[in-house]
Amino acid sequence: MPTLAKTPSPRRKTAVKRSQKLSSQDSGKDSSSISLRDEVVAYRKERILQAACDAFYEHGYHECTVEMIAERLSGSKAIVYYYFSDKHSILYEIYRRALDEAQILILRAAADHSSCKEKLVAIARAYANWVTDNTRTVGVYWREVQSLTPEARAAVFAEQKKIDDVVAHVIRDGVADYTFKVSDVQTTARAITGMITFTYTWWRDDKRLSREAVADSYAEMALRLVGSFT
Amino acid sequence: MPTLAKTPSPRRKTAVKRSQKLSSQDSGKDSSSISLRDEVVAYRKERILQAACDAFYEHGYHECTVEMIAERLSGSKAIVYYYFSDKHSILYEIYRRALDEAQILILRAAADHSSCKEKLVAIARAYANWVTDNTRTVGVYWREVQSLTPEARAAVFAEQKKIDDVVAHVIRDGVADYTFKVSDVQTTARAITGMITFTYTWWRDDKRLSREAVADSYAEMALRLVGSFT
Numbered sequence: 001m002p003t004l005a006k007t008p009s010p011r012r013k014t015a016v017k018r019s020q021k022l023s024s025q026d027s028g029k030d031s032s033s034i035s036l037r038d039e040v041v042a043y044r045k046e047r048i049l050q051a052a053c054d055a056f057y058e059h060g061y062h063e064c065t066v067e068m069i070a071e072r073l074s075g076s077k078a079i080v081y082y083y084f085s086d087k088h089s090i091l092y093e094i095y096r097r098a099l100d101e102a103q104i105l106i107l108r109a110a111a112d113h114s115s116c117k118e119k120l121v122a123i124a125r126a127y128a129n130w131v132t133d134n135t136r137t138v139g140v141y142w143r144e145v146q147s148l149t150p151e152a153r154a155a156v157f158a159e160q161k162k163i164d165d166v167v168a169h170v171i172r173d174g175v176a177d178y179t180f181k182v183s184d185v186q187t188t189a190r191a192i193t194g195m196i197t198f199t200y201t202w203w204r205d206d207k208r209l210s211r212e213a214v215a216d217s218y219a220e221m222a223l224r225l226v227g228s229f230t
Numbered sequence: 231m232p233t234l235a236k237t238p239s240p241r242r243k244t245a246v247k248r249s250q251k252l253s254s255q256d257s258g259k260d261s262s263s264i265s266l267r268d269e270v271v272a273y274r275k276e277r278i279l280q281a282a283c284d285a286f287y288e289h290g291y292h293e294c295t296v297e298m299i300a301e302r303l304s305g306s307k308a309i310v311y312y313y314f315s316d317k318h319s320i321l322y323e324i325y326r327r328a329l330d331e332a333q334i335l336i337l338r339a340a341a342d343h344s345s346c347k348e349k350l351v352a353i354a355r356a357y358a359n360w361v362t363d364n365t366r367t368v369g370v371y372w373r374e375v376q377s378l379t380p381e382a383r384a385a386v387f388a389e390q391k392k393i394d395d396v397v398a399h400v401i402r403d404g405v406a407d408y409t410f411k412v413s414d415v416q417t418t419a420r421a422i423t424g425m426i427t428f429t430y431t432w433w434r435d436d437k438r439l440s441r442e443a444v445a446d447s448y449a450e451m452a453l454r455l456v457g458s459f460t
Contacts, residue, residue, distance in 0.1 A: 060376045062292035142431070143373045146290045187439065187447045194428030195421040202420060209417065217417045224454050
């Protein structure tokens, strides 16, 4: 079997972790019963997606070829085409996974806490961490919207709206129990997700602000926006 | 002389107004002394930039040709090349003008008021109005960063930073005179410009929120973020 990479990359550990999580989701079984084959497939798809995301981020989707993606994996185009039918399928899969991940972490953050205030803090923190951990994915996501087919774009927008809806739901509950006070629930929800998402444009790992400091800031600012920071 | 458009477009009025303002800025004279030639040049460049911005927004920079831009003006490529040396010059000019406009309105909003609170409200309102009036320009701006040459990109980032710096300066003054209370001035400034900028991704003229309602919301939310909303 051809291997996708000659040398291990620093992002390989993440790929393994993610591919295990994803193949476990796909099969619907617990991780102990996943076959080695499923793991290899999930791992390879994940590596291709990471390489594609890096390539799209650096050169833009239209400037990239499947060959360029394969080169980053020290493999041939054939390997990429074995898992994805074309370049657009790779791009769409980047969106789909980003949406899955963001939705899951936001729903989980809300479910793990009982009060609206705790829920909002947990959402802001989890989403901020995800954005700072995935600045390239978030960058590709917002830059390449026009590169999706109209059908794919509509599906992406519909799923994306669900993220703002979860935040709006938490804010609405907080307004109902007098914890929060806002003038416009939907615009406030969009301001919270918007300011955090926009972090991809300026945050870099090597700069003055740590990932944790960013998350702390947004947790505080989210509470300020709903009038609940004391 | 060849005309750039056969029929007047709804955005033509804006182009006339902008071209008058721009030719007046270029010549450094008051508007009464501008020659007709200057006006025509400024007007035509403005019309080309608007058509290019629409084309880039709808199809993406790399999918667009100078021919497609000329077609939108019912003109030939030659007219576009008469004013711009190549497609990248048009893109860069879109960035340059967007930065000019945003910087000027933010500086003016700050200069027109004396208290930090009034300054921040005026900045949030003016910038929000500018974003909702220019969703396509803002869209192209954030999507096509990778399409700029590295030199152009560096210049754009440097100018862009000045916008956050003005906001940070106002916040810092407000903290100094105990009007505002924030944990991190720079991140707060970025959150304010970020949440407003991100409006380009969701606001449409025909939706539930008017341009004025958006501006009101952001003025309130900016004050909330600096702990000065009562």
